[in-house]
Amino acid sequence: MQDVTETQALEQLFGADEAILFKHNTTCPISAMAHEQMTDFEQRHPEAPVNVVDIHASRELSDSIEERTGITHESPQVILLRQGKPVFHESRMEIRADALEQHLGGASDG
Numbered sequence: 001m002q003d004v005t006e007t008q009a010l011e012q013l014f015g016a017d018e019a020i021l022f023k024h025n026t027t028c029p030i031s032a033m034a035h036e037q038m039t040d041f042e043q044r045h046p047e048a049p050v051n052v053v054d055i056h057a058s059r060e061l062s063d064s065i066e067e068r069t070g071i072t073h074e075s076p077q078v079i080l081l082r083q084g085k086p087v088f089h090e091s092r093m094e095i096r097a098d099a100l101e102q103h104l105g106g107a108s109d110g
Contacts, residue, residue: 001042001050010061013051014068014084018105022052023062023077034076034095041097048104050078080104 001022004010013019022038025031038050055062055075066073069081074091080103081087088103090096 001038001052004051004053004061005058007061007064009051010053010064014081016081017083018048019081020048020050020100021065021079021081022050023055023065023073023075023079024052025055025075027056028075030092031076034078034092037095037097038078041100044097045101045104 004013004021013021020038022034024035038052042048042050053061053065055073062073065071065079068084069079069086069089071077071079071086071089076095077089077091078095078100079086079089080100088100090099
């Protein structure tokens with residue numbers, strides 16, 4: 001997983017064909033479970049790295065993601081961007097590696 005800590009790195013993700021953002025709360029047990037799901041996903045799909053925004057250390061970036069995507073902040077949260085637009089997102093206990101896989105590479109939009 002790649003830590004996103006700077007605005008420039010976030011801009012690159014919004015400019016990519018496809019990018020996965022994982023908004024992570026390092027003090028939350030639900031977020032720890034979601035982190036395991038994202039680790040599992042990344043092991044099965046190394047070509048689709050998960051980009052992590054620590055919501056405490058990088059609150060400004062977390063807020064920027066909410067503003068740019070229109071997706072209300074919840075943590076943990078995973079957002080799949082395609083050409084800078086959100087095409088899939090889940091929060092909290094709904095975060096599952098297999099659900100993200102179904103949307104990877106344009107498989108289906110939702």
